[in-house]
Amino acid sequence: MNNYARNLLALAVASTPFSYVQAEAEPQLLMLEEIVVTARKRDELMQDIPLAVTAMNGDQLDTQGLFSLQDFGKGAIPTLRVQEFPNNPSTLVVSIRGIGQTDAGQVTREAGVGIYVDGVYLGRSQGLGAELADIQSVEVLRGPQGTLFGRNAVGGAVSFTTRAPSGELGLEQTIGAGSDGYVKALTRLSLPEVAGVSAKIDYMQNQRDGWVDNSAPGEEDYGAYDRDGYRVSLSWDAADTLNVRYAYDDSSVGATQNYNQIISDPFFFNGGNTETTRQEQTRFAMPLQASTTDQTGHALIAAWDVSDELTIKSISSYRELDEQSYTNYGGSFGVGLLIDSKVEQSQLSQEIQFIGTALDNSIDYAAGVYYYEEDVREDYVDEGFLIPDPTGALASALGLSHQGNSSFVSAEDYYSAIGMAGVTRIPAPITNIFTNYFTTGMIDPTLSSRRIVEASSQSMAAFGQLTWTPMILDERLHLTFGLRYTEDEKSGVRLLNNGAEDGQTFALQTSSVDPGFTAAYDFSDSGSVYFRYGTAYKAGGTNLRSSTFASYGKESLESYELGLKSGFLDRRVQLNTALFTSTYSDRQIDFSHPTDITISETINASNEIDIYGFEMDLQAVLVEGLTANLSYVYLGKDNPTQSDTFFSGGAQTNFEMTQLPRHAGSLSLDYAFPSFALGDLDAHLDIVSADKSFSTPLNYSNGNTDYTLVNARLTLSNIELGDSGSLKLAAWVHNLTDKEYVTYSSTDTSGSFNAPRMTGLELTYLY
Numbered sequence: 193m194n195n196y197a198r199n200l201l202a203l204a205v206a207s208t209p210f211s212y213v214q215a216e217a218e219p220q221l222l223m224l225e226e227i228v229v230t231a232r233k234r235d236e237l238m239q240d241i242p243l244a245v246t247a248m249n250g251d252q253l254d255t256q257g258l259f260s261l262q263d264f265g266k267g268a269i270p271t272l273r274v275q276e277f278p279n280n281p282s283t284l285v286v287s288i289r290g291i292g293q294t295d296a297g298q299v300t301r302e303a304g305v306g307i308y309v310d311g312v313y314l315g316r317s318q319g320l321g322a323e324l325a326d327i328q329s330v331e332v333l334r335g336p337q338g339t340l341f342g343r344n345a346v347g348g349a350v351s352f353t354t355r356a357p358s359g360e361l362g363l364e365q366t367i368g369a370g371s372d373g374y375v376k377a378l379t380r381l382s383l384p385e386v387a388g389v390s391a392k393i394d395y396m397q398n399q400r401d402g403w404v405d406n407s408a409p410g411e412e413d414y415g416a417y418d419r420d421g422y423r424v425s426l427s428w429d430a431a432d433t434l435n436v437r438y439a440y441d442d443s444s445v446g447a448t449q450n451y452n453q454i455i456s457d458p459f460f461f462n463g464g465n466t467e468t469t470r471q472e473q474t475r476f477a478m479p480l481q482a483s484t485t486d487q488t489g490h491a492l493i494a495a496w497d498v499s500d501e502l503t504i505k506s507i508s509s510y511r512e513l514d515e516q517s518y519t520n521y522g523g524s525f526g527v528g529l530l531i532d533s534k535v536e537q538s539q540l541s542q543e544i545q546f547i548g549t550a551l552d553n554s555i556d557y558a559a560g561v562y563y564y565e566e567d568v569r570e571d572y573v574d575e576g577f578l579i580p581d582p583t584g585a586l587a588s589a590l591g592l593s594h595q596g597n598s599s600f601v602s603a604e605d606y607y608s609a610i611g612m613a614g615v616t617r618i619p620a621p622i623t624n625i626f627t628n629y630f631t632t633g634m635i636d637p638t639l640s641s642r643r644i645v646e647a648s649s650q651s652m653a654a655f656g657q658l659t660w661t662p663m664i665l666d667e668r669l670h671l672t673f674g675l676r677y678t679e680d681e682k683s684g685v686r687l688l689n690n691g692a693e694d695g696q697t698f699a700l701q702t703s704s705v706d707p708g709f710t711a712a713y714d715f716s717d718s719g720s721v722y723f724r725y726g727t728a729y730k731a732g733g734t735n736l737r738s739s740t741f742a743s744y745g746k747e748s749l750e751s752y753e754l755g756l757k758s759g760f761l762d763r764r765v766q767l768n769t770a771l772f773t774s775t776y777s778d779r780q781i782d783f784s785h786p787t788d789i790t791i792s793e794t795i796n797a798s799n800e801i802d803i804y805g806f807e808m809d810l811q812a813v814l815v816e817g818l819t820a821n822l823s824y825v826y827l828g829k830d831n832p833t834q835s836d837t838f839f840s841g842g843a844q845t846n847f848e849m850t851q852l853p854r855h856a857g858s859l860s861l862d863y864a865f866p867s868f869a870l871g872d873l874d875a876h877l878d879i880v881s882a883d884k885s886f887s888t889p890l891n892y893s894n895g896n897t898d899y900t901l902v903n904a905r906l907t908l909s910n911i912e913l914g915d916s917g918s919l920k921l922a923a924w925v926h927n928l929t930d931k932e933y934v935t936y937s938s939t940d941t942s943g944s945f946n947a948p949r950m951t952g953l954e955l956t957y958l959y
Contacts (some may be wrong), residue, residue: 290852291347338706339674370952647684
C-alpha cells in the first residue's frame, strides 16, 4: 500500500465517531443529509437498503466537476474505475470491483457494468464520454446486479437520474474559462406549466486545447476535446394518478486521443532513450484529426399509480449512435499504425415494471419484463503507417508525403505505388509489421486490412424481487428473494472492403437464471447488518479483430457479501462497510497477438477466478459547517493461469485482472463559512489515490501507475441582485500538484499519461 493510502486509513482511524466535537449550534446544522436512491426500483433512503451503493446528488457532482461518466475517471468513487479507451477518449472502459471489460471498442461484445440514464440502458461503450446535462443524482451499485438490473451487470450498475421539469420559470446560466484554452457554457431553463405540461431545456458545451503539441503543421494536437449536447424534457400530469415524461437528447463529442508515448525503448525506436515523464510535444510529425461521436435518444416514461399498493411503470427508448475514430500510435513505435473506424448503432428497449406492496405492507415487491434489440455496424481500416524517414528517401521513391523526420504511407497510396490499387483485403495472417519493415524495407500489403462487421442482438428478460418483513423480532428482520431469467441472441457477418461477404459469420444464443437472496437485520433505529448472495451473467459474442471471427461463450459471477450500515451521534456520523468475495467463471479474456497488434482473440477462462475485498464509506459532520467524506476499498484476487488456446499451443498463461488496484481511496472536505453580507462562501477539497493496476490482461511489468490527485474549489454563492436573481462565482483547480501517472499501458514499451494541472473560473446567473 502506498503512503497516500496509509494516510487515508490513518485519517479514518483519527476520525472515528468518538473524536467529533460537539459544536454549539442548532441540531439541524449538525446532521448529514439523507440520500434517496432508486436502487430497488422505488424511492428509499440509502441507509435503509441492504445493498452496497454509493450515491451523489447534483450539488456534490457540480462541486467536484463531475458532469459525465468520463469525469469519474478521477477516482471520486474508488471502487468505480473509468478509463478512456486508447483509440477514442469518448469510448470508456468501466469496471466495479475489478469486473468490467478490456477491449471496449468491440461492437460485438457487451460491457461488464450496466450504465443507465433515467432507467434506459446504454448498450455501447462508444459515446459514454458525452456530457450529461443537469444530473439530479448518480448511484453506483456495487457487485452483481443479476435480478433488477440484470443486463450485463456482472460488476454492478451505474444509474444516472436527470432532474425533472419543475413547472416553474427558472434559469441557470454558467460561463467558464480556464487553462489550456478551456471554455464552458451551461444553460438550464425551466418553463412554467401549461395545461398540465412542464418543460425543461438543458444545454452544455465545453472544450479545451490539446496538451501534447503536434509537430506537424496544421494537424490536431493530442488531448483536445469539444463536447456539447442538449436535452429537452417534458412532463405531463395526465391525471392525478398518471405522469408521463418524454425526453430527447442530442450530444456531440469531438476529441483527439491521448498521446501514446515510449515508456521504455528496448528496440531502440527512440535511440534507446526512454520517456518516463509526460511529453509536451510529439516525437514525429503526426497526421491526426479529431474523432467524432454523435448520438441522439428518445425516452418515454409513464408511471401509473393504480392504487396505494401498486404502481405500473413503462420505460420506452430508442437511441442512435454514429462514431468516427482516428488513431495514430506514431509516438510509441518507429512505425506508427494509423487506424480509422466508423461505428453506426441503433437500439430499442422496452421495460414494464410492477412496483407495489402487499399483506399490510409486510411485503415490498418489484417485478417486470425487459426487451432490448440492437443493430450495429463497424467499418475498420488500417489507414496507413508512419515511418521514420529522416532524409525523405522513402517518400521520394514512392511519391508520398513527408513531414519533418517521418513519412506517412497511406494504404491506398501505397497500393497505387506498387500496382495493387483496389486489392481486396481481409484480416491478415499472423505477421509482424514492424519486423517486416525493418528487415525488408517494405510493407506487406495484406497487413492494411479492412474489416466490416454487421451484427444484431436481442435480449429478453423476466424478473421479480420481493422483500418480506415477518411479524417477529419487532419487525427488524427483512428477507429479500429475487430471480431473473435472461435470454440473448446474436448474429453477425464480416464483409470485405468491396461489400461482399468473406464467408465468416457467427450466431449464438446464451441464457441465464440468476437468483438473489438478502437477509438484513436492524439492530437499532440507525444501524443494520446484512448478508447478500447474488449472481449475474454477461452474454457471449465474437471478436471482430480475430483472424478467424471465432465466438466465445458467456461469463458469470457469483458473490457473497456481508455489510454494515450505521449512524451515530444523532445523524452526524455515518459508517457503511462491505466485505465480499466473488467467483468469476468463464471470464472473457481479450489479448493481442504478441507480434501483431492488429490481431486479437477472446477466450473463456478455463479456471475460476476469485476476487475479494473490503469497502468502507465514512461521512461525518466534524463541526458546524465542516463535512468530511472518506471512502476506501481493498481488492484482492486469486487469479490462476489460463490455457492460451490460440497463440501458445495451450500453454498456461498469466492473464491479469484489469482495473483492479489493491488499494484505492478518496477523501473530501467541505466547509461552509459563516454567512456574510455579500453571500455564502463554500470551500471544497478532495484527494483521490489508487495503487497501480493493469490496462490489459497480459502480464506486462508496466501498467497504470499509482497516483494521488488533489482537487479544490472555492464558491461564493447567493450574491443577491434584488428581484433580478443572484450570482455564483467559483474558482477551481484539478490535479493541484500536477501529478504525472500512466493512465493506460498496453505493452511494456508504451503508455499514455494523464492530463496536466487545470485551473478555471465560473460565473453563474440564477433566476
